[in-house]
Amino acid sequence: MIVKTVLEEEGLTLSEVKEIFFELTTPRSEEEFTYEFRRALDHVNTFAKLTASQSRQLVNELKSLEKMKAEIAIRIADIIPLSKDEVRSIYAKERFSLTEAELDEILDIIARFY
Numbered sequence: 133m134i135v136k137t138v139l140e141e142e143g144l145t146l147s148e149v150k151e152i153f154f155e156l157t158t159p160r161s162e163e164e165f166t167y168e169f170r171r172a173l174d175h176v177n178t179f180a181k182l183t184a185s186q187s188r189q190l191v192n193e194l195k196s197l198e199k200m201k202a203e204i205a206i207r208i209a210d211i212i213p214l215s216k217d218e219v220r221s222i223y224a225k226e227r228f229s230l231t232e233a234e235l236d237e238i239l240d241i242i243a244r245f246y
Contacts, residue, residue, distance in 0.1 A: 141215065143202055145209045147187035150176040181212050182245060190245045199228060208238070212246050215239075 144152075153173050157165070165173070182190065187209045194205035204222060213219045216235045223230055230238075 140163040141207045145182075145184070145187040145206050146176050147182050147189060148182040148184045149211070150180040182209070186245050190241065193241050194238065197241075198233070199226075199230065199234060201223070208242070212242060213239075214246075215241070 149172075153176060157173065180187075190209045191202070191205045194200050194208055195202055204226075207222055208219070211218070211222065213222060216232075216239065219235050219238050220230065
């Protein structure tokens with residue numbers, strides 16, 4: 133029995149997944165895809181708000197902040213929260229809370245992209 137191992141793992145934003153799906157679907161008709169793939173394609177088309185490059189730039193800028201994990205930065209890039217309460221809800225499961233200045237800084241970065 134051959135066991136496969138994961139060599140590398142990287143989180144992707146919805147916009148990046150949308151771009152990958154677009155490359156996969158370009159030469160084919162939609163009937164060739166499974167139900168699950170079509171549902172995932174509909175999901176990314178509906179909810180991806182930025183281009184792939186914009187979302188990656190947003191994630192990179194957010195990751196430069198002190199209390200920012202990569203997973204949270206990706207979640208923020210997918211959701212594009214526009215209020216402090218929305219950002220707080222993303223951080224609800226974390227062991228720390230953000231100050232008003234940190235919330236403002238996150239919202240300022242988001243505002244530059246959206």
